[in-house]
Amino acid sequence: MSAPTTNQKLLDWVAEIAEMTTPDQIVWCDGSKEEYDRLMAEMVESGAAIKLNEEKRPNSYAFNSDPSDVARVENRTYIASVKEEDAGPTNNWIDPEELKETMRGLYKGCMKGRTMYIIPFSMGPVGSTIAKNAIEITDSAYVVTNMHIMTRVTPEVLRLIEKEDFFIPCLHSVGAPLEEGQKDVRWPCAPIEKKYIAHFPEENLIWSFGSGYGGNALLGKKCLALRIASAMAGREGWMAEHMLILRFTNPEGKQFHIAAAFPSACGKTNLAMLQSTVPGWKVETIGDDIAWMKPGEDGRLYAINPEAGFFGVAPGTSEASNPMALAACSKDTIFTNVVVTEDNDVWWEDMGYDCPGGGGTDWKNNPWKQADGEKGAHPNSRFTAAAANCPVVCPDWEDPAGVPIDIFVFGGKRTSVMPLVHEAFDFEQGVYMGATASSEPTAAALDLGNVSLRFDPFAMTPFIGYHAGDYMQHWFDMGEKLGDKAPRVFYVNWFQKDGKKFLWPGFGDNSRVLKWMCDRVEGKVEARETPIGLMPIDGDLTLDGLDIPAEDWEKLMKVDNEAFLNTVEDAKAYLAKFGDKLPAKMNEQLKKLEARLKA
Ligand code: GTP
């Protein structure tokens, strides 16, 4: 196949990688439906993919990964900056030359017996001034088809690369070469000690080896749009954040744009598509995972979603919790690690009904019966669905100029202590709230071990491509630049529990909390001062139609000074490892909070 580009940089890079990895053939991808259908047909033929029931789930496929390759691997993820101190205390670091030498050894001949695909893609609307052009080289057809949905794959990107002579190179291999005559397995990958998810921020370069799953392999997502982009954004004065973006419109037609950062598997996709239970208010989705934001000419902060699809958590997605996500994956979807039912449809835990027929094939590709009590879908099983297939996608979701952000929300999973909602007194306290956000671990990362609470600044711990102290300082700097046009900042917790029961109904009813935030922004309601921030005056956050016992509401709204003082101590211990890179403003905020809690 002759190369469809004249860009010498790209041609040289492709030649260098082909020489190192020795694939059997090279295919330049064009993002067409023909290409998608051809690759899927090949994967169905080889047994890697299952074509789902065309009547029930049109144009959709299911995959089962290797049981060792089911989520991001944070302890195999590296920020290989030239200087160790630039990676900071939250990242794994290896000297870039040393890491490249190790990885070159692994890449050598790694595509033997396989096809090397070259994927030209754009993160963000093609040609937008905020968008980035990139190339992923991969030996996984699963990755190619997922990239078709998650990003904009098109030869137009090659034209832009020729014009600008710039692209972000992303190299990926599943790390499983095939010997002559060797039959492929369903999900090729390398053992954990050979997996590397490597970032070279000074070169805007990504090298990934050994995993085929999610953020390890779809390199436009966490690797490019967060780790590399956050480092670029820090240098260039913009922001790349692990945030959903939504538009909330009130009955008078006034629009509010909200960007919310919750850690992995803590409710971004759900909030991005929520069905409002506040009469007359509606949510439209702009993005469910990542926001790129830049100050506009009017001084406000404008956000785009760099992605084109959702890589959403399947378990828990139901008609009751997230009907719009279910609708988005009703067709044209790739499912990974869910149950395939007897009639070739999909099922997962907490889908809202029992598995039709009582069982099927589980995520490990074994016969499975729900009655036996084992989980059929992996807790981090996912659907890959086009944003355009979401019934509530915002008409402006692809506007290259983005949408102006009114409100930032931080949060995480906390079964106690953290109240339902509080508002920062000002942007600087908001930065403190984001910087000290914490959560209990989830299934989205493989290897967090048995920790009960994890500080997760801005829900970005695994995704900050440089020193987290510099990143915090960047947030303060952005606040100064935006001045009185900076978004208002809130902190939420949908996850307080009394035993096994959630105290707050969550999901669609979270719209009640969003409405209170919008009323605050509009100056329609006052708030009461507490040591941790501003909280709703009883009656302002509407509970109409909900049946929440008074004692539960009290717990949801409680500020336990004693417990918060303990958290402050934990925060101090956590922040100590930032050393002199900890912004002075963080210490100021810590002192002020402590004083308020002790007053
Ligand atoms: P990533 O894609 O990993 O970044 O995750 P995410 O932040 O998009 O999380 P997602 O929306 O997929 O939610 C993860 C889990 O949280 C699911 O099991 C949801 O059912 C659950 N969840 C989401 N919102 C709520 C809520 O308001 N209340 C409760 N109790 N659970 C929720």
Ligand code: SPV
């Ligand atoms: C996350 O873990 O935050 C995800 C899934 O969104 S992954 O694409 O694997 O990063």
Ligand code: MN
């Ligand atoms: Mn995510």
